Amino acid sequence: MNLIKACEISIFYMSSFVIFNNYEIPRENLLNKLGDVTQEGEYITPFKDPNKRHGAALGALSMGRVNITSMCEFYGSKAITIAIRYGAVRKQFGPDDKEEIPILEYQSHQYRLLPYLAAVYVLRIFSMKLIEVQYQFAIDSYLGVNKELLAELGPELHALSSASKPVSGWTMRDTIQECRETCGGHGYLKVSGIGDIRNDNDANLTYEGENHILIQQTSNWLLKLWPLILKGETISSPLKSVNFLSHGLRILQQPNIQISSVADACSPQNIISMYQWLVVYLLKRTYNKFQNDLNNGKDAFAARNNNQVFYAKNLSIAFIQHFMLQVMYEKISATSDPEIRSVLEKLLSLYGLFSLEKQHLTLFYQGAILPGSDFVTLIQEAILKLCSEVKNDAVSLVDVVAPPDFILKSVLGLSDGQVYRNLESAIFRSPYAMSRPKWWQDIKTNVQSKL
Numbered sequence: 001m002n003l004i005k006a007c008e009i010s011i012f013y014m015s016s017f018v019i020f021n022n023y024e025i026p027r028e029n030l031l032n033k034l035g036d037v038t039q040e041g042e043y044i045t046p047f048k049d050p051n052k053r054h055g056a057a058l059g060a061l062s063m064g065r066v067n068i069t070s071m072c073e074f075y076g077s078k079a080i081t082i083a084i085r086y087g088a089v090r091k092q093f094g095p096d097d098k099e100e101i102p103i104l105e106y107q108s109h110q111y112r113l114l115p116y117l118a119a120v121y122v123l124r125i126f127s128m129k130l131i132e133v134q135y136q137f138a139i140d141s142y143l144g145v146n147k148e149l150l151a152e153l154g155p156e157l158h159a160l161s162s163a164s165k166p167v168s169g170w171t172m173r174d175t176i177q178e179c180r181e182t183c184g185g186h187g188y189l190k191v192s193g194i195g196d197i198r199n200d201n202d203a204n205l206t207y208e209g210e211n212h213i214l215i216q217q218t219s220n221w222l223l224k225l226w227p228l229i230l231k232g233e234t235i236s237s238p239l240k241s242v243n244f245l246s247h248g249l250r251i252l253q254q255p256n257i258q259i260s261s262v263a264d265a266c267s268p269q270n271i272i273s274m275y276q277w278l279v280v281y282l283l284k285r286t287y288n289k290f291q292n293d294l295n296n297g298k299d300a301f302a303a304r305n306n307n308q309v310f311y312a313k314n315l316s317i318a319f320i321q322h323f324m325l326q327v328m329y330e331k332i333s334a335t336s337d338p339e340i341r342s343v344l345e346k347l348l349s350l351y352g353l354f355s356l357e358k359q360h361l362t363l364f365y366q367g368a369i370l371p372g373s374d375f376v377t378l379i380q381e382a383i384l385k386l387c388s389e390v391k392n393d394a395v396s397l398v399d400v401v402a403p404p405d406f407i408l409k410s411v412l413g414l415s416d417g418q419v420y421r422n423l424e425s426a427i428f429r430s431p432y433a434m435s436r437p438k439w440w441q442d443i444k445t446n447v448q449s450k451l
């Protein structure tokens, strides 16, 4: 019998709740795919190696986080569709004595939106791959096949989804907020739909593993690899997310990054190499700091908690961003159409450089590897160049990722681009637009009684 000891689990959902208090779960109700309890009370499992059982169990838990990674991207794609379609139509100011220009033509507007459009593309391609792998994992587990592979894939899926869910959630949170602001006052309207998107995405940051806690799982997994890297062992995993770490020491000593022009900075290979250096550097730094703390008398609990900010958290973020770029790069390499390749490469580079500039640039100073004296300037110039180039395709690019109008439900973002006509008709369709509100009579009576 499985007994929930001294436990009081409250599940609050809508307006109802369930409380379990010292409640015995019947043996038949056990979720017993990977382990069971016999009638005599003996624990049994089809796995001989407990690590492999643990791995298979972790993989099953990833399903929710994989789905949330994709859900966040979906909310972001809605918001970016609205903001870009609106930005292409809304005109504000212009050169002296000339017509006003669409706000999307302004460099500052491009910088505020287009890196997030790039993020949506990277996340869309990445989530589709992760979902495919996760669902195959679920099918194989259900059928009881490929057990050896599942046991190795489980921990990798767990590590990937524990970082992809937070990074997707945070990135799309920022995307949605920027989209709200780039639509100005109209973005604040209920009929813009952005407020609802922001609310819908918000819970993704907390449930199924609070982001800051969840992301620790990824760094814990990576930290186990550093001693193997030092020994020069080959590192590999089913999805190849850590394979580059086999060359960790070489990457640290001679990173393959040559940036002496804006074109170099835009190169996807250079950007991926920069992320590889970041991951190895952060892995070494975090491992050493953790060991130093232990050597100086801290216990493992304190050492782990005091190595999150600037260390383990950044490690997990850089690692998953590198893998997202790697997945996108593989997708681009398998694309034969040169025009599509060119646009996707720009999106890969824009997301990679934007995240690098925003989150990781100081590490290149700390690690004392500045690939060229103009490194920072070239990165900044590359971001602006990519923004201005992606701008020309921005409306078409959102058409690709946008949901149909009846799902988007935003007067600012409908696919016909008739923002002002749609806004006007939404106002006229509003039930109380042409009549006094219901509470008018109450106010009138109240005011009259006081006269």
Ligand SMILES: Cc1cc2nc3c(=O)[nH]c(=O)nc-3n(C[C@H](O)[C@H](O)[C@H](O)COP(=O)(O)OP(=O)(O)OC[C@H]3O[C@@H](n4cnc5c(N)ncnc54)[C@H](O)[C@@H]3O)c2cc1C
Pocket (backbone or CB within 6 Å): 011, 203, 206, 207, 208, 209, 210, 211, 212, 213
């Ligand atoms: C909309 C919604 C739906 C949900 N649905 C479900 C559901 O269906 N089933 C279910 O079981 N649960 C559900 N949850 C609960 C959810 O899983 C928890 O809220 C979540 O895991 C966070 O736990 P907590 O609320 O106890 O926060 P806490 O653990 O109290 O965390 C509060 C804050 O403290 C920080 N913190 C906590 N511990 C540490 C630490 N060790 N180091 C650093 N910082 C720390 C966290 O990062 C967080 O910011 C839902 C929550 C929401 C918001």
